[in-house]
Amino acid sequence: MSDVHYHDPSNVTNPEHAEHHIVTPAQYCIVFGSLLVGTLITVVAADIDLGVMNPVIALGIACTKAVIVILFFMHVKYQSKLVKMTVAAGFFTFIVLITMTLTDYMSRAWGLW
Amino acid sequence: MDNTAVATHIHEEHAHVSLPQHRHHFETEEQQREAGTFGMWLFLLTEIMFFGGLFFAYLLYRNWYYDAFVAASNQLSIKLGSINTVFLIASGFFMALGVWAAEVRKRGLLVIFLILTTVLGFAFLGIKYVEYSEKFEKHHVPGAHFDISEFVNPPIDAKTGKAEQKPLPPDMAAKTQVFFSLYFAMTGMHAVHMIIGIVLLFWLTWRAYYGDFSSGYVAPIENFGLYWHFVDIVWLFLFPLLYLINRHPLS
Known part of the structure; x- marks a missing residue:
């Protein structure tokens, strides 16, 4: 029986969802x-x-x-870790893209060829 | 045996009654809710990348054609931009209140808040129309009819007797078109998102009026709220970048 509780693929017995919160x-x-x-x-x-x-x-x-x-x-403050991580990952990826493009842009010899 | 089978069958039928907030392929209501929120955020992340590309183009071209961007940006009215910012924040505020009204199952309040959200969305687009039509009148829309004269020979300020803006050489003045291209692309895409949002608001208000969202099924209101707030956030960046940051150019 305890096996059933330990193996919880659908995340019901031990849910990680955030408490439902009404702002x-x-x-x-x-x-x-x-x-x-x-x-x-x-x-x-x-x-x-x-x-x-x-x-x-x-x-x-x-x-x-x-x-x-x-x-x-x-409502991100009151969401589960999954949603918080998703939002953070999106902005992080955007910053990575900007940084890499700017690195390329700024290291070119614009107008000096 | 037959009786047992029938009884079990009835029981299973009963267990599979599906509420819109708990469809049968989800274990719990919370699971369905989180899955929906997760999916909505994935969509919004693609939107961040989409608008992010436009913002990045603005950053690079402002760097290249700085003087043209300063002169063109100062054509925009801070007053109209500020009023629109307040309209949009207020619209988002009523949208947030709408989510609350759905959560506490108040149908009448939900409909009122959705209508207020829509009205303020229309007010924003109305002011945007005034701003756009001024650009058309002054031939500040990029293309064959673009007029650089105001940037080459800026109007003289009556009080100081000096030019309002630093006059630009004609080749740099032509680059004000790059600013206006980005201005129309960015505010235009933002306005398209608002028009889509207003269409969805009509549909949601209709359904809210018939009580679809006042018996525990909040997901459509909540997820639309995420979209509407995202459109707000885009404007929170467009306003300073397009209207505000070029008022005191570096010489």
Whole structure:
């Protein structure tokens, strides 16, 4: 009998699914507010001359907002490890592709031939 | 024996009643739910790669034709872009509330939230239409009728008496078309995703009205929510990259 419990190919006896979690409207309101504040900050920051930091700050705020949306609006914070790993793997693969392409691009002798 | 067989048969029939949130090929509701979420995320990852290619093209061409990208980017209205960002965030907010309404089985609220999501989606597309038509009027759509004059001879600011933008040599001014090509490709693909989303919203609102998603079957609402939030995230990057980061060019 214990064999049956140990061998659990369909993941039922000892499920790894995350507890079903319902995000409350109050949490959504906080997320909504923080996204609006982020938008305000990024628009104000664009008006100030910060040299090379302007794009860095704009993209930093955009990434922060995206992470908030992914974690709460898209419920990834409350999902199983499988889903979390899937999301992380996707972004990781995207960064690998960008890095490899940029490595090639930047190491070429553009205009020097 | 016959009686036993009949009884067993009836019992099995009963055990195979399948709810939409628990189809017979899944062991548990949680398993079905996780499988659906997993599949939806795999689709969204392909979408990340798709938009990622466009973002990458933007990065490289901005590097190559920096002055043209600065001049062309500053043609866009930060005001309209900001309003659209707020519309889209609010639309995503109501979509998230819609998922909550489906979870707690409130049919009326779900329909209201889905309608609000749709209305704000239309508001976004309406402003996008205003922005696009201005580009057509000014001949800033890439192609045979593209007009570089505003970039070669920028209009004079009435207060300072100086040009609003740094004048560009004609060959660099022609490269503003690269910016506008990417602008139309990226915002256009984003808008196509929104139009597809709005069509799906009509269908989901219809089904929600007839109570399909207020008795424990949340997956279509939840997975559509993932798609709608993904489209939001794309805009969260498009807005700073296209509208904001070129206001103070490096000299």
